[in-house]
Amino acid sequence: MLHTRTHLAIATVIGAIALPTFASEPIIGLITKTETNPFFVKMKEGATAEAKAKGAKLLSAAGKTDGDNAGQVTAIENMIAAGAKTILITPSDSKAIVPSIKKARDKGVLVIALDSPTEPIDATDALFATDNYKAGILIGEYAKASLGGKPVKIATLDLFPGHPVGAQRHNGFLQGFGLKSFDAKNNELAKPAEVVCMADSFGDQAKGQTAMENCLQKNPDINLVYTINEPAAAGAFNALKKAGKEKGVMVVSVDGGCQGIKDVAAGKIAATSQQYPLKMAAMGVAAGVEYAKTGKKPSGYTDTGVTLIAAKPAAGVDSKDTKTGMDLCWGNK
Amino acid sequence: MPSWKEHLPSIGTLGPFLALLMACVFFSFQSEQFLTGANFSLILQQVMVVGLIAIGQTLIILTAGIDLSCGMVMALGGVVMTKVSHDYGVHPIVAIFAGFAVTAGFGLINGLLVTRIKLPSFIVTLGTMNIAFAITQLYSQSQTITDLPAGMTFLGTTFSIGQTEVAFGTVLMLAMYGIAWLWLRETAQGRHIYAVGNNPEATRLTGIATHRVLLMVYVLAGLCYGIASLLSVARTGVGDPNAGQTENLDAITAVVLGGTSLFGGRGIVIGSLVGAMIVGVFRNGLTLMGVSSVYQILITGILVILAVATDQLSRKGGR
Numbered sequence: 001m002l003h004t005r006t007h008l009a010i011a012t013v014i015g016a017i018a019l020p021t022f023a024s025e026p027i028i029g030l031i032t033k034t035e036t037n038p039f040f041v042k043m044k045e046g047a048t049a050e051a052k053a054k055g056a057k058l059l060s061a062a063g064k065t066d067g068d069n070a071g072q073v074t075a076i077e078n079m080i081a082a083g084a085k086t087i088l089i090t091p092s093d094s095k096a097i098v099p100s101i102k103k104a105r106d107k108g109v110l111v112i113a114l115d116s117p118t119e120p121i122d123a124t125d126a127l128f129a130t131d132n133y134k135a136g137i138l139i140g141e142y143a144k145a146s147l148g149g150k151p152v153k154i155a156t157l158d159l160f161p162g163h164p165v166g167a168q169r170h171n172g173f174l175q176g177f178g179l180k181s182f183d184a185k186n187n188e189l190a191k192p193a194e195v196v197c198m199a200d201s202f203g204d205q206a207k208g209q210t211a212m213e214n215c216l217q218k219n220p221d222i223n224l225v226y227t228i229n230e231p232a233a234a235g236a237f238n239a240l241k242k243a244g245k246e247k248g249v250m251v252v253s254v255d256g257g258c259q260g261i262k263d264v265a266a267g268k269i270a271a272t273s274q275q276y277p278l279k280m281a282a283m284g285v286a287a288g289v290e291y292a293k294t295g296k297k298p299s300g301y302t303d304t305g306v307t308l309i310a311a312k313p314a315a316g317v318d319s320k321d322t323k324t325g326m327d328l329c330w331g332n333k
Numbered sequence: 334m335p336s337w338k339e340h341l342p343s344i345g346t347l348g349p350f351l352a353l354l355m356a357c358v359f360f361s362f363q364s365e366q367f368l369t370g371a372n373f374s375l376i377l378q379q380v381m382v383v384g385l386i387a388i389g390q391t392l393i394i395l396t397a398g399i400d401l402s403c404g405m406v407m408a409l410g411g412v413v414m415t416k417v418s419h420d421y422g423v424h425p426i427v428a429i430f431a432g433f434a435v436t437a438g439f440g441l442i443n444g445l446l447v448t449r450i451k452l453p454s455f456i457v458t459l460g461t462m463n464i465a466f467a468i469t470q471l472y473s474q475s476q477t478i479t480d481l482p483a484g485m486t487f488l489g490t491t492f493s494i495g496q497t498e499v500a501f502g503t504v505l506m507l508a509m510y511g512i513a514w515l516w517l518r519e520t521a522q523g524r525h526i527y528a529v530g531n532n533p534e535a536t537r538l539t540g541i542a543t544h545r546v547l548l549m550v551y552v553l554a555g556l557c558y559g560i561a562s563l564l565s566v567a568r569t570g571v572g573d574p575n576a577g578q579t580e581n582l583d584a585i586t587a588v589v590l591g592g593t594s595l596f597g598g599r600g601i602v603i604g605s606l607v608g609a610m611i612v613g614v615f616r617n618g619l620t621l622m623g624v625s626s627v628y629q630i631l632i633t634g635i636l637v638i639l640a641v642a643t644d645q646l647s648r649k650g651g652r
Contacts, residue, residue, distance in 0.1 A: 214620035332476040
């Protein structure tokens with residue numbers, strides 16, 4: 001998280017040296033939220049492979065931590081200086097990054113948002129991302145079908161306040177379960193009576209565990225847990241196991257990392273909605289190469305797909321098994 | 334030289350206890366689940382990692398230094414002990430000691446740079462924080478290490494006292510606080526730490542090897558971070574290369590909230606546990622109340638400023 005500046009400096013130097021030598025290769029910049037999250041590691045992998053296949057040069061950089069806007073601004077500036085004609089970015093701060101993106105676009109650079117949108121969404125030329133609301137709906141429907149008509153007491157382990165992805169997954173889940181919820185555009189978290197505890201996990205295992213422990217203190221009868229991602233789900237499972245409640249409680253999640261799929265196979269998580277960072281990046285690089293060759297810009301939102309992965313299928317809900325999930329997962333297999 | 338005055342309760346030492354007590358009273362009115370043994374055992378488990386890092390951090394702050402690398406070194410220790418155990422299949426005890434060796438080694442490097450090259454601890458540990466983070470990421474390839482042997486996560490398991498489940502890790506943390514408190518209070522070495530923090534030059538002139546005291550403090554702090562690594566691994570059941578990022582500043586927050594002076598030489602180590610508990614109680618209590626975590630951050634910020642202001646004012650008025 002803190003070594004990014006060095007990387008940027010190196011990337012800039014390499015870019016500057018490489019520019020005259022490989023002037024014919026289109027340069028594509030990839031800016032992720034962090035260098036270290038396996039999701040972004042996989043994204044970079046996808047971009048690197050696609051760039052190699054298409055004969056493009058890939059520069060990559062990242063913020064120091066999730067939410068580090070200044071780091072991403074610096075990265076954009078350096079990428080433009082290095083001659084990038086296309087910049088792919090996963091915005092850490094959907095609003096704060098907009099002026100820098102505008103500067104880049106004014107210079108004729110194609111900017112594509114990956115994974116999450118900017119605000120407004122048309123601040124970038126195009127968006128390649130998971131439909132997070134749909135990801136939520138899938139696990140909501142799965143939980144509803146598996147639990148039948150059983151009354152539920154739900155705990156939601158969310159991301160952090162105000163984050164659109166967190167709100168979309170949360171509200172999508174409740175929508176899929178058939179409870180009162182908000183639509184995909186609303187960043188407020190719905191709280192129908194069935195939700196007995198809401199806590200922020202920051203997508204982190206240790207904090208997810210703490211959040212679940214506190215929720216169980218609040219209401220020991222919780223029997224359905226929605227988590228923002230699988231590290232939070234693993235933390236929730238730890239808390240449930242310590243309380244001796246891992247059997248009667250269903251945990252559902254979103255992400256589809258390899259560790260998460262393993263946890264689905266092991267029965268810690270009942271189902272997860274898998275997203276595809278590799279595909280997002282590969283599509284972004286392909287669009288960048290296309291732009292360099294023909295000047296054609298992509299536009300609007302492209303859904304990069306989401307698949308429900310469950311160890312036990314539920315009646316009436318389309319899901320894939322964990323073997324398929326492992327084939328397509330990201331992170332350490 | 335230190336005197337009996339340090340043991341008198343002042344605003345600086347009583348304040349944290351009062352703040353914790355007030356928070357507890359407030360939350361027990363807000364939520365009926367709050368005031369139970371089970372809930373307090375839980376909060377202790379939730380703060381044990383920060384609590385142990387804070388012991389090391391207290392030692393360093395008592396010498397008027399600061400350690401920004403604490404969380405990152407803790408994360409490195411956790412990755413080393415889990416990876417050594419997982420990849421080479423050695424006995425968990427051996428792997429754990431490998432982790433301790435690495436964190437204590439980082440303490441030694443910090444200490445040597447502070448004492449031999451006379452760099453400010455802030456700068457030294459700013460550097461080693463980055464180095465420890467980078468090594469953690471490179472060594473683990475940014476991947477979480479799972480499937481750990483039971484011996485490695487033993488401290489996360491619990492035993493019963495009556496109705497209440499207590500984690501072994503909590504007991505270890507409380508014991509470490511007891512040891513640190515007695516050591517700082519009753520031994521010559523402990524008193525030397527206060528002396529170095531109060532006035533290093535005067536301490537040196539009385540014939541105490543201040544460099545050696547400082548070096549010992551940094552190595553012991555590193556060792557504390559190693560034990561914190563073990564607690565973190567035990568609590569989450571994995572070796573997490575992204576651990577330590579919030580614990581880094583949380584530990585400093587705990588020490589400051591606990592009334593230890595950032596100017597060195599004043600404070601009691603138990604206060605740091607109280608500081609960590611204050612943060613833990615707010616997080617737990619606000620969740621029970623159904624209030625957003627942002628309020629916890631807001632309240633922590635206000636308390637930190639209050640704590641430092643109290644220290645500054647009592648320093649001006651007191652001595």
